[in-house]
Amino acid sequence: MPTRSDATSADQPAEFDSKAFLKQLTERPGVYRMYDSAGQVLYVGKARNLRKRVGSYFRKTGLAPKTAALVSRIHQIEVTVTGSETEALLLEQNLIKSERPPYNILLRDDKSYPYIYLSSHHDYPSLTFRRGRTRKGLGTWFGPYPSSGAVKESLNILQKIFRIRDCSESYFRNRTRPCLQYQIGRCTGPCVGYISEEDYRADVRHATMFLEGKNPAIIRDLMDSMEKAAANLEFEKAAACRDQINHLRHVQEQQAIDSEGGDADVVALAQDAGVVCVVVIIVRGGRVLGTKDYFPRFSLEQNEEELLSAFLGQFYFGSETRREIPRDILVSVLPEGHELLSEALSEQAGRETRIRRNVRGERRKWLELAETNARQTLLTHLASKETVYRRFLALRDLLDLPETPGRLECFDISHSHGENTVASCVVFDENGPLKSDYRLYNIEGITGGDDYAAMQQVLTRRYRRMVNGEGKRPDLVLIDGGKGQLRVAREVFEELGIRDIPLIGVAKGVTRKAGMEQLIDALTDRVFRVPPDSPALHLIQHIRDESHRFAITGHRARRDKKRRQSSLEGIEGVGPKRRRDLIRYFGSVRTLRDASIDEIAKVQGISKVLAEAIHAALHDE
Structure with a gap:
């Protein structure tokens, strides 16, 4: 059975460690859920920047009494990353309605989301505000949108641009002269025949195309007007155009959280440092209701297809409580034997159930959302204080160290065909990655592509300062490389007189597969492998991968700076x-x-x- 990463899991610390949690939290928009020690949701919130918003709850001063009471009860926080802040707002409202957390304001009227409604069955259609979508009438619905204020303000702007009426049918039929909307330039006067039906339909067609996001020509025209006004020093007019552009972008934003798409379970898998995370997003009636994450045990021999197949079998058939089986199960990788599994699920559900990987439209958005959350949840788990501490203990036992290491340093080299060589130094302590101590070194004066010389330079620069009393002392140094890189490191340590810091090389095995790494002891030249399920190996993999990532990031930044490139340059297809x-x-x-x-x-x-x-x-x- 998969193990739920809930508040009662043994993998979670007894007390919530906000510092460790915030260090790995993404800065993307999303929704956060706060739980107490019993696993009950306390509060649901949304954020444009998850790290900043969640971090604001844990500042030392300035909290309101109610917020302080909430923070004192927090035992666990779960996050769901979304594509935009608007999607986060809609998901937040869905979760508040379904979970009804005690620290949220619960609306008694339980209002539905606002929509824009076009009465397209009429000879002269109207464009109006509606709350809640119904199947009555022959009109066209656009939305939902995050707030009624945003819709009403956007409708005003649309009426300025397209001059489509917003009056009721009875008011429209009984007019004998144009109303105030015509006088102020927000209607073309169809009620009194001031515009032909053909021209009015053209305006309606353009407005419809814009609301569907198919025609950005209006924005381009406004941009031209804004630039022209600015060139003529008409700054108020330019500012008005800028505001119109911002509102129009907001109203045309498509929502991935609430749309027509039926029922589906969206399953994504992420794997790193010997840990697998599976995230399941529940979609019902085209609406994302929430997410659940699991950390199943697995063996090294299982690939992602086999692992996902085993998980789905346990998820739908292994539970004592019968789970609802939707029509579609969307997956990040096709599980092994997916056709047979689909047949079994269809038989269990009494109707056809499909397991799909290649999807489009809204389903593609759901799948991307699940993949993003699987990666983020895995990072959260890897950064758990208790998880990291267990791995440090295992590393101590593996290397037979006299004490548990408190500071690990790992080095890696990155370059492009020998150019713009950069070396990284990544630091871990008992709380996980210590990013404030990460360092990048620009390597100069060596033959391009000579990784040995690059390693010698970075180690000399780093540990010469330490010997002179200017740098912190590590308890263990890891070198991403084989015997050649380790030999260079050993020579540097001997030259600097460093003899009491263990030095370990991390070399990829013959198959270059994760879990098959070889460790090399610099003192004894002993080469040994660690069981793939060892927490010590998972810690080594984690710091090695982080060192590799940091080196590549630094190399790209140096290359782009040298070429004077913006972050958009170098993207294929973007000239x-x-x-x-x-x-x-x-x-x-x-x-x-x-x-x-x-x-x-x-x-x-x-x-x-x-x-x-x-x-x-x-x-x-």
Whole structure:
């Protein structure tokens, strides 16, 4: 049976460690849920930046009494990453309605989400505000949107641009002269025949295309007007155009949290440092209701396809409580024997159930959401204080150290065909990654591609300062590499007179497969392997992978700086024109980085596939 990572799990610390939790928490938008020691949800909230928002609860001063009472009861926090802040808001409201947490404000009227309604069956359709979607009428619904205020303000702007009526049918039929909306330029006067039905339909068609996100021409026109006004020093007019652009972008934003898509379970798997995390997102009636995460045990011989197959079998058939089986099960990888598993699930459910990997539209968004949350939840688990401490104890026993190491340092080298060589030094302590002590070293004066010389330079620079009393002393040093790199490290230590710090090389095995690493002791030259399920090996894998990631990130930054590239340069398919259009549309790279894939794809010339590549490149951590 998979093990739920809930508050009663043995993998969780007895007391919530906010410092360790915040260190690994993402800065992307999402929803957070706070639980007490009994596993009951206390509070549900949304955030544009999860790390900053959750971190605000744990500041030392300035908390309101109610907030302080909430914080004192927190035993666990779970997060769900979303594509945008608006999606986070909608998911937050879904969870508040279903969980009814005691520290949230619960609306007694339980209002539905606001929509924009187009009465398209009428000769002269109206564009109006509606709360709650119904099946009555022959009109077109757009939404849902996060707040009624945003919809009403956006409708005002749309009426300024397209001049479509917003009056009721009885009011429209009984007019003999134009109303105030016509006088102030927000209606074309169809009630008194001031516009032909054909021209009015053209305005309606343009408004519909814009609300569906298919025609960004209006935004481009407003951008032209804004730039022209700014050039003519008409700054108030330029500011008004800027505000209109911002509102129009907001109203056209598509929602992945609430849409038509039926029922589905979305299952994604993430694996790192000997730990597997499986996240299940529950979607019912096209609405994301919540997520659950699991940490199943597995053997080294199992690949992701086999592991997911075993998990799904246990998830749907191994529970004493019969689980609801939806029509669609969306997966990050196709499980082994998925056709047979689909048949068994269909028989259990009494109708067809499909296991699918290649999906489009809203289902693709759900799957991407699950994959993102699987990675984030795995990082949270790996950063758990108790998990890290257990691994440090195992490492002490593995290497037969006299005391549990308190500080580990790991080194790696990164370059592109010998150019822009960068070395990384990553530090772990009993709380996990100590990012404030991470260091990058620009390597100069060596032959391009000579990793041995690069390793010698970085170790000499780092530990010469330590010998002179300027740096902290590690309890164990790890070198990402084989016997050659370790030999260089040993020579540096001998030259500097360092004899009491253990030095271990981490070499990939013959198969270069995770779990098959070989450890090399610099003092004895002994080469040995560690069981793949060893917590000590998981700690070594974690710091080695983090060192590799940090080295690559530093190398890319140095390469881009040398080439004077922006963060958009180097993305395949994004040339000077597309970079200019992206910056022109969003205003800055920062705003672009906060945008969802669907928003990026609205820029002229940017396809959905290219938008995904841009989004991934800007969020490459």
